[in-house]
Amino acid sequence: MSAEVKSVNNHILPHGELDGFIRKLSKKMKVVAPVAKEAGNFAFQEVSGASEIALKYVPTVLPPKKYFMPQREKMLDFDLTGAQPSDKAVIDAPELAVFGAHTCDLAGIQCLNMVFSERPRDYNYLLRKEKIFLIGMECNDYCDENASCALVNSHMPSGGYDLFFTDLGDRFMVHVNTQKAEEIVEEMGLAKASPADLAALDKVRERKRSVFRNEIGVDPRKLPEAFAKGEKSKVWEDLGARCVSCGNCTNVCPTCYCFDMADNVDLNMKTGSRNRTWDSCQFETFASVAGGENFREARSERQRHRYYRKFKYPLDKFYRFFCTGCGRCTRTCMARINLKETLKGLAKETV
Amino acid sequence: MTDVPKTAVRPKVAFFDFACCEGCQLQVANLGESLLDILGAIDVVEFREVMSEKWDKDYDVAIIEGSITDSHAEERIKKIRARSKVLIAYGACAAIGGVNGMKNSFQLDEIRGYVYGKDYKFFDSTKTRPVHQVVKVDYFVNGCPVYPPELLEVLKCALRGLPYTVPDNPVCSECKLNENVCMYERGVACMGPWTKAGCNSWCVNNGNICYGCRGEVRNPAKNAAQDVIGRFNLNPETVRGKFDMYNKCKEGDNGNK
Numbered sequence: 001m002s003a004e005v006k007s008v009n010n011h012i013l014p015h016g017e018l019d020g021f022i023r024k025l026s027k028k029m030k031v032v033a034p035v036a037k038e039a040g041n042f043a044f045q046e047v048s049g050a051s052e053i054a055l056k057y058v059p060t061v062l063p064p065k066k067y068f069m070p071q072r073e074k075m076l077d078f079d080l081t082g083a084q085p086s087d088k089a090v091i092d093a094p095e096l097a098v099f100g101a102h103t104c105d106l107a108g109i110q111c112l113n114m115v116f117s118e119r120p121r122d123y124n125y126l127l128r129k130e131k132i133f134l135i136g137m138e139c140n141d142y143c144d145e146n147a148s149c150a151l152v153n154s155h156m157p158s159g160g161y162d163l164f165f166t167d168l169g170d171r172f173m174v175h176v177n178t179q180k181a182e183e184i185v186e187e188m189g190l191a192k193a194s195p196a197d198l199a200a201l202d203k204v205r206e207r208k209r210s211v212f213r214n215e216i217g218v219d220p221r222k223l224p225e226a227f228a229k230g231e232k233s234k235v236w237e238d239l240g241a242r243c244v245s246c247g248n249c250t251n252v253c254p255t256c257y258c259f260d261m262a263d264n265v266d267l268n269m270k271t272g273s274r275n276r277t278w279d280s281c282q283f284e285t286f287a288s289v290a291g292g293e294n295f296r297e298a299r300s301e302r303q304r305h306r307y308y309r310k311f312k313y314p315l316d317k318f319y320r321f322f323c324t325g326c327g328r329c330t331r332t333c334m335a336r337i338n339l340k341e342t343l344k345g346l347a348k349e350t351v
Numbered sequence: 352m353t354d355v356p357k358t359a360v361r362p363k364v365a366f367f368d369f370a371c372c373e374g375c376q377l378q379v380a381n382l383g384e385s386l387l388d389i390l391g392a393i394d395v396v397e398f399r400e401v402m403s404e405k406w407d408k409d410y411d412v413a414i415i416e417g418s419i420t421d422s423h424a425e426e427r428i429k430k431i432r433a434r435s436k437v438l439i440a441y442g443a444c445a446a447i448g449g450v451n452g453m454k455n456s457f458q459l460d461e462i463r464g465y466v467y468g469k470d471y472k473f474f475d476s477t478k479t480r481p482v483h484q485v486v487k488v489d490y491f492v493n494g495c496p497v498y499p500p501e502l503l504e505v506l507k508c509a510l511r512g513l514p515y516t517v518p519d520n521p522v523c524s525e526c527k528l529n530e531n532v533c534m535y536e537r538g539v540a541c542m543g544p545w546t547k548a549g550c551n552s553w554c555v556n557n558g559n560i561c562y563g564c565r566g567e568v569r570n571p572a573k574n575a576a577q578d579v580i581g582r583f584n585l586n587p588e589t590v591r592g593k594f595d596m597y598n599k600c601k602e603g604d605n606g607n608k
Contacts, residue, residue, distance in 0.1 A: 037532050038532045038536075038537060039532055039533075039536040039537050039538075040536070041532045041533075041536065043530050061527070061530045061531075061532065062527070062530045066530075071528040071529075072528070241574050242572075242574060242578050243572065244521060244523070244544045244572040244579065245520070245521065245568075245570075245572060246520070246521040246523035246524060246527075246543075246544055247520060247521075247523065247524040247527065248523055248524075248527050251524070251527040251528060252527065264504075265507055265511070266388075267385070267388040267389060267391070267392050267503070267506075267507060268388075268391075268392075269392075269507075269510065269511065277528075278528060280520075280524065283519075283520045283524065284519065284520075284569075284570055285519060285520070299572070332527070332533070334523070334535070334544050334578070334579045334582070335572070335578035335579060335582070336578055336582050
């Protein structure tokens with residue numbers, strides 16, 4: 001941490017100059033940022049100035065993954081008119097700046113990067129990611145009581161961004177993490193951070209260490225054991241009895257990436273396209289196969305699967321939790337299924 | 352439309368209406384440009400709302416709007432079924448009974464007396480039934496009115512002889528993809544958590560609640576309903592009333608659909 005703070009790549013942007021920064025950036029590319037919606041909700045959407053942006057916000061309805069893997073995406077066009085059928089891969093990857101992603105969402109993108117870089121690589125994701133300029137925004141305090149970012153250690157920045165903003169009261173500390181970011185900061189003429197600025201950043205981080213504490217009172221190092229022993233835990237029955245199977249929890253999750261693929265033929269029956277859409281393991285049809293077998297017919301099995309896909313399987317495969325502690329699944333659940341309570345209940349029963 | 356082979360035999364398609372407002376047929380007339388593509392692919396031989404011609408041979412595809420609410424209608428739909436290779440239940444009234452199903456909340460004679468007065472016995476009336484409770488249905492196009500992109504998908508499936516599966520996930524699954532603010536968080540009870548998706552959360556995208564017009568998902572969360580009602584401090588009677596507006600005929604399905 002201290003190495004990062006002392007690095008030469010820190011610049012300063014006074015609060016009053018944020019608007020100019022966003023305006024200049026939006027002349028170069030489309031800029032999206034969290035914007036306040038009804039009933040205390042927020043969503044990433046296009047902005048042209050700082051006044052539209054919610055600098056303090058509860059995680060948006062959908063995480064910024066929607067820009068990396070859109071909800072609905074065309075993969076290819078096909079044509080059966082000729083002697084041989086032909087197809088052409090399609091990618092829509094506009095130059096884009098995502099401003100104000102919290103560290104939980106940056107962690108989510110890091111998870112997706114690992115998944116889609118695996119072979120066979122997902123070129124639509126990877127090409128689109130190359131076009132996205134990612135600007136993080138530090139949380140100096142909790143967004144609300146549903147977050148569990150300290151549990152999974154995503155409350156502090158750990159890379160995965162081009163620029164990273166920390167609010168120091170009247171100015172932002174801007175950490176430059178990539179070549180592209182360096183060019184933009186130079187172009188914008190941002191001043192270098194002074195030793196006093198770095199001391200202020202240290203102070204913010206020091207304070208955070210006392211504000212952000214393990215939210216469930218269970219050592220995260222105990223969680224692998226809890227999940228190893230917990231396959232038959234009654235917490236899954238309880239979740240199954242409440243679950244609506246609406247898929248809200250997976251759609252809003254920054255690390256859920258399952259999709260369904262379908263060919264859509266035009267009315268001429270000759271041309272068409274292949275499209276993918278986000279899918280959810282919470283849907284009854286998700287694990288059903290030809291012949292009528294369904295591998296996860298019960299809601300309890302599907303909910304358990306979701307938790308194992310966050311706290312067990314990715315740990316075995318990628319050596320990290322695929323929960324970023326953003327709290328979205330808890331906030332969005334129609335039936336009040338609560339991630340923190342579930343983990344506490346599981347740990348109590350198993351470790 | 353231009354590249355449709357001239358030699359192709361376009362299937363003979365007929366539209367029929369039963370107890371309904373004919374609004375779903377109007378959706379066809381309102382399709383705009385894609386209507387021209389459809390007319391390039393099919394041969395409409397009977398469609399009372401837009402043309403006066405009739406057809407006396409068999410139909411390749413019969414598209415049925417409306418629900419079956421008297422014995423005359425039952426006879427008529429059976430005759431149409433016998434003349435049709437493929438039958439499509441089109442719109443909420445045909446697919447799930449729709450608002451006509453509210454009749455089933457009352458004693459038949461009581462409701463007949465209310466509508467027709469003391470001589471109600473001269474006026475034939477039966478319990479409201481969706482088309483599949485009377486004759487075999489090959490395709491369902493749900494919705495009040497139908498969602499035009501889904502109508503196109505069903506037509507394409509019918510023309511290719513492929514099955515069309517109505518999505519059996521709650522409307523929430525599409526609503527969340529559209530990043531709408533949840534109606535419940537705005538303090539309004541919405542039928543989305545129990546209603547079949549496939550409409551791309553059309554109503555919620557436009558600031559309205561889901562009224563449940565596409566019918567209940569096959570396996571709704573019965574216990575969860577209590578959690579949802581509890582979480583948002585709602586009156587269960589209000590929710591039940593909203594649900595019955597479109598879904599009363601589900602009682603006649605015996606869990607088969």
